[in-house]
Amino acid sequence: MKNKNILLLxxxxxxxxxxxxxxxxxLNGLNTKFFHIYNIRKNFFSKIIWKYLRFIGFYFIRKKILNFIKIENxxxxxxxxxxxxYINKNFMINLKNNLKNTKIINIFPDNPFEVNYFKDISNKNILDxxxxxxxxxxxxxxxxxxxNKNYPNKKFSYLPFAHDSKIHKIDKNKNKKKFDLSFIGTADERRYKIIKELKNFKIILGGDGWDRYKLSKNITYINNVDAKKFAKTINLSKVTLNILRKQNYSSHNMKTFEIPSMGGLMITERSLEQEIFFPENKACxxxxxxxxxKSKIKNLKIDSKRYKKIIERGYKLAQKNSYKHRTKFLYNAVYN
Structure with missing residues (x-):
């Protein structure tokens, strides 16, 4: 790949x-510059602004980016x-005017058609x-x-999630499987209802927002986890649960690749795209x-050859789906 000057926002x-x-x-040898525009994890004040007055935050983000582009020149x-x-029409026009002969692309990790101003999924400006x-x-x-149907004159490409080979690694400690099940993910009502129903299993749970819910005694809550702690959590549990959100029902999510890449046995909601990446009963x-x-968790035999083969197969397939692979595909899609 020929080197390019790449800016990530x-x-x-x-x-x-x-x-x-x-x-x-x-990892593909390409130069990148990163411009940090906002924090995902916010303090209390920032959360209030983001939830109720986000148009103000969006204005300052747009201004921050355009000032950076002009000053750096x-x-x-x-x-x-x-x-x-945070984008809108005026911002995109100004950005393109300030970056002549620059390709500007979008990686959208949610459903752009699920428009709701008060949710972090999409809004009307995204579609516009x-x-x-x-x-x-x-x-x-x-x-x-x-x-493709709604915007026939624009270029779109399928770009699945993947795993990050730098941070998603197997925890090699020889730990006893202390938990029947692990789940790492942000809390919501649907996920809570599923976890609540698994009261006969010993669960280790991590992620944002679970402190808002009443958790039963079978659950050990460990709050937020980084990739290293996630790998340790997987290692402590017999199986790791993946619960898809509405926008992912027919598709997959980030955990689809992260769990098997860290040596976990993934049990996930059935979907066609996940079946393509990780065939059922062979890789997950x-x-x-x-x-x-409940039946599949209950009947797990962690010492069986089948259990070990599924984990091994999942891990091998995950290695073919890293962000090194995705960035190479993206580069070729844009420039070839």
């Missing part, structure tokens, strides 16, 4: 998707906006600004088909409903 917190992409580009070959809830991007990348084949376990989920 997003959050530089180590666990973010954009930082994983930066590491992927670097550097030529970039490629600018990548990750999601970009699609026409200004040279190329847009989406994680779901179903959403990709809708984008899948379920359709609570009854099936």
């Amino acid at each position: 997003g959050s530089s917190e180590d666990y973010t998707l954009e930082k994983m992409y930066q590491r992927g580009f670097n 550097k030529k970039y070959d490629l600018v990548i906006i990750f999601k970009g809830l 600004c699609i026409k200004y991007f040279d190329h847009s990348f989406i994680y779901s084949k179903k959403i990709l088909r809708k984008l 376990l899948m379920y359709n409903n609570l009854k099936e989920l």
Whole structure:
């Protein structure tokens, strides 16, 4: 790949998707510059602003980016906006005017058609600004088909999530499986209802927002976890649960690749795209409903050859799906 000057706009917190992409580009020998525009994890005051007065925050983010571009006055070959809830038409026009001959692309990790101002999924400006991007990348084949239908003159590509080979690694400590199940993810009502129903299993639970819910005695809550702690959590449990959100039902999510890449046995809601990456009963376990989920957890035999083979197969397949692979695909899609 010929080297390019690449600018990434997003959050530089180590666990973010954009930082994983930066590491992927670097592994492919490509130069990147990262401009940090906001924090994903916010203090109390910032959360209030983001929830109720986010248009103010969006204004200052747009101003911050345009000022940076003007002051730096550097030529970039490629600018990548990750999601970009803050963008609007005027911003995109100004950005393109200040970056002549620069390709501006978007990596959108949610459903752009699920418009709701008060949720961090999408908004009307996202859809209005699609026409200004040279190329847009989406994680779901179903959403990709809708984008191609609604915007026939624009370029879209399917870009699944992956794992970050720099941080998603197996915890090699020989720990006893103290828990039947682990789940790492941000809390919501649907996830809480599922976890609540698994009261006959010993669970280790991590992620934002679970302190808002009443957790039963079978659950050990460990709050937020980084990749290293996630790997340790996987190592302590017989199986790791993956619960898809509405925008991922027919597709997959980040955990689809992260769990097997860290040597975990993944049990995930059944979906066609996950089946393509990790065939059911060969590289992961899948379920359709609570009854099936409970049955599969209950009947796990961790010393069996089948159990070990599924983990090994999942790990091998995950190694073919890293952000090094994704950035190489992205580069070729944009420039070839």
